[in-house]
Amino acid sequence: MLDIVVAIVSCLLVGVVLWDAFEVIVLPRRVNRDLRIASLFYQATWFPWSLIARRLRGNTRETFLGAYAPLSLIVLLGLWALLLVVGFAGLHWSIGTVVDQPDNSADFGTDLYLSASSFFTLGLGDVTPDSSISRFVTVLEGGTGFGFLALVISYVPVLYQAFSRREVNVSLLDSRAGSPPSAGEFLLRLGRKGTTEQLRDHLEDWERWSAELLESHLSYPILTLYRSQHEHQSWLAALTMVLDVCALIMSGFVEYPAPQAKLTFAITRHAAVDIAQIFGADPHDRYVDRLPPEDFARLKDLVGQNAGPDAEGRLAEMRMMYEPYVSAISEYLLMPLPSWLPSERPDDWQSTAWSD
Secondary structure (H helix, E strand, O other): OHHHHHHHHHHHHHHHHHHHHHHHHHOOOOOOOOOOHHHHHHHHHHHHHHHHHOOOOHHHHHHHHHHHHHHHHHHHHHHHHHHHHHHHHHHHHHOOOOEEOOOOOOOHHHHHHHHHHHHOOOOOOOOEEOOHHHHHHHHHHHHHHHHHHHHHHHHHHHHHHHHHHHHHHHHHHHHHHOOOOOHHHHHHHHHHHOOHHHHHHHHHHHHHHHHHHHHHHHHOHHHHHOOOOOOOOOHHHHHHHHHHHHHHHHHOOOOOOOHHHHHHHHHHHHHHHHHHHHOOOOHHHOOOOOOOHHHHHHHHHHHOOOOOOOHHHHHHHHHOOOHHHHHHHHHHHOOOOOOOOOOOOOOHHHOOOOOO
16 A cells, blocks of 8 residues: 555646746746745745845845855756656656666665756666566656756756847947936937937837746746846836836827827737746735926926826826836835836946946
């Protein structure tokens, strides 16, 4: 009876791990189920990591947070491999695998060694199965290990390609909207030299960027944890700034045609809402007002001199459509949201490690 129970548990363990790896690496869609190895792993590790990060400041904090995503990916892959090795070792033990080895002794440690050797396709040959069913399990594990390693090798480049594509537009904001980016600075700089056609082109680019962000970050949620290389930049700050710009245009604060702004706002807000759902936090409990009355007055003086009497009300309604969600993401990931007003600090491209 014990052999049967161990065999069933081992098969379930192997099946659960393989399905979890399939959902994370292969399946190109969001998985809403919380009871998963990957979800439980990130819930258990992100909380203490972020708790420590809250006590840090400046570059130390960003460096510490930036190490989490790549490190957690390595640990998760190792955890999957370990569980698979243990699962197949349990199968060997339950079927009473007879092993051919020099001292003719066998225990669970031997089964574990045989399982690890088969999974990683070492082919050492010092411990070999000596029955038909144990040989079948060994071959099955070898094929599983080979396929698992192939998936890992193909998964990591895809992940980093998506990260690189995301960061290109984030980096471009440095000279176009400041560091950190702000809607006020973006519109001021565009107003000095830009045209309606240039603004439309920018919004089209950001519409496409937001769509790629939505698809890649829902398929690979770990990308949300990857932080930008520069302290004052992040994908969340860029996403929020784009929403701010579109909200100002659609509310009538900026005299630019609104059709493209509506399209960009729709897909960008969609991305903010769906990504916020990954973390399972109620956005309305995390809402932070980013535009107090004194900042609103300054913003209106900068970009909204021709705003109509109902523009302020429309802007408030539009802000409530996305600010609770980006606030929830910001609180969870410890990524600060950008201000509406231009920053007084120089852009990142204007400063170096050797600056006075």
